[in-house]
Amino acid sequence: MGLVLKYVIQTKAGTWHYRRRLPRDLAPLLRQNEFKRHLGDTKREALRNYPKVNGDFDRLVAEARRRNSAGLPAETPLEVHRMAERRAQELAGMTVMVGGRMLPGSDPEAADVIRESHLGAHGETDDVEGRAVAILSSGGKLSRPAPTIEDARKLYLKEKVGDDTKKTLELDRVFKLVSEALQSDRTLASIKREDAKEVRDHMRDGRKASSVDRYLNVVRAVINHAIREFDLAGVANPFMYLEADTKDKAEPDRDKRRPFTADELKDTTARILFLANPALQRIWQMLEGTGCRLAEVAGLRVSDVHLDHAIPHITVEWHDDRRIKNAVSRRNVPLIGNALDAAKAAVTAAGNAAMLFPAYGRPNGASSASAALGKHVRAVVTDPKVTTHSLRHLMKDRLRLAGVSKADQDIVLGHSSGSEGEKYGRGQEAMLEVAQRALKAALGIEDKRK
Structure with missing residues (x-):
């Protein structure tokens, strides 16, 4: 059979x-x-x-x-x-x-x-x-093909991006441009500086220099990861130190944001407190009173809000539902005035939810909050240099005008001072007191402990 x-x-x-x-x-x-x-x-x-x-x-x-x-x-x-x-x-x-x-x-x-x-x-x-x-x-002696641009992209997607939808879309967008300038089957070892410049020039077509620099950063990271993980000894990354434009030719003012003027802030805040939903109202007040990034506030958990502490504050840190910009950004930020009132109201409104702002404490939630607040900002201020992020620039200016030192400004805003000596000897409680004193000075609130 x-x-x-x-x-x-x-x-x-x-x-x-x-x-x-x-x-x-x-x-x-x-x-x-x-x-x-x-x-x-x-x-x-x-x-x-x-x-x-x-x-x-x-x-x-x-x-x-x-x-x-x-x-x-x-x-x-x-x-x-x-x-x-x-x-x-x-x-x-x-x-x-x-x-x-x-x-x-x-x-x-x-x-x-x-x-x-x-x-x-x-x-x-x-x-x-x-x-x-x-x-x-061949007895197993057939050599492996050399890794290509596409191999580098796939490796980075698997090992660095994972299930992050936003980063996946950005990676696909960037490497679509790369493949339009260079064939994606080009081996990594064959890419030269002139090839990298062709990619850069293709990216510059109709795009701002800041966007191109961001795209080039992605390409650099992908190629560096591939060179390391594929053991490509002797292969250099041709995208290193490649910029969208030379510094003397760039037009930074076109891309920079500026702070709100007093009248712009007053009118925009009035509109948001009258028309926006309660969560957005509280986010706005906390942004103005802390100088935090929007994603830092939108991604707060209820457990990150410490209202019973001697110095009420929020803790900005990395967790599964929110990624902060870098390690320096991890910090405690005091809550004062309207920001404190907004945080108290947000905790009450959150109830048993883990996230302080359930509607925005999710993947891409900060983008949704940014879009919603941005519409209110643009209804009042037509200058494209003014955005929700301008609140952070405003806090920076307020700190400067109040005579707060650069090191203490960095504690509030989560910037790197570039000096380990400035941080030496400062515990978390001491830094919280320093930040509170700096914010009170910036917001014109008298420090009664003086």
Whole structure:
């Protein structure tokens, strides 16, 4: 009785093979029309290997559909090689009849039989299977392809970005521009400084210098990570120290924000307190009274608000629902005046919720709050240099005008002073007192403890 399994054929030479047509819509992406695998030289081997190979087909199709729907490119040569290495190990574990002897697939004679049997059965083979046979025939000495730009992007996505949707979209946006200037299959070792400049120039088309510099920072990080993780000794990152424009040619004033004037702040605050929802009203008052970044306030947890402390304050720190800019940004910020009242009201309104502002303490929540507050700002102030972030610039100016030292300004705003000596000897309680004194001076509130 013959072996009856779907998609299985026996060649004239007596070997068993799995052959199955790929869905027509996926064939261009996979660069093949048919999925082909060698099941073994005997019926028993074919039966044993069939479930695994049939599962490989299902996984290949499922992954191709996912990549196709997401508009992602096909596997790179390096990815194909890695899959082929795993497949070669499977082939090496097979037993092959050679001249009346049963030899493992890893034996050179057996490897030759597998290669000839495979080519005789399939002719043109798919990338993975063909390379797996080549690896087996070479005794595992077939060198890996050099990593490409696309390999670098995928590695960074996997190891650094993960499930962060916002960062994934930014990475895709940046490397779409890179691939438009350079082919994504260019090897990292082949990219020179002139190539990097071509990418920079392509990015500059219709974009602000600040945006291009941000994009170039992403490219630098991706290439640096790839050079390190792929062990590319001697390969330099051609994007290092590459800027959107030279400093003397740049036009920084066009991109800078400015603080609110007194009248602009008064009118904008009045509009927000009259028209915005209660959460946005409280966020606005806390921003004005602390100088924090919007994401720092929108991402606060109720547990980050310390109202019973001798100096009521909020703790700005990294947690799963909010990423702060850097380690220096981790700090305690005193709550004074309207900011304290807003924080108290927010804690009450939050109830049993973990986040202080449940509507905005989520992924992209700060962006939603920024957009909503931005509409109120723009309804009052038409100057594009004035945004919600201008409250932070205003606090910086207030601190300066109040005669607060640069080191103490940095404690309030979460900036690096660049001097370890300024921080030496200052515990958290001492820094909180310093920050409170600085904020009271900036806001014109008398310090009764003097």
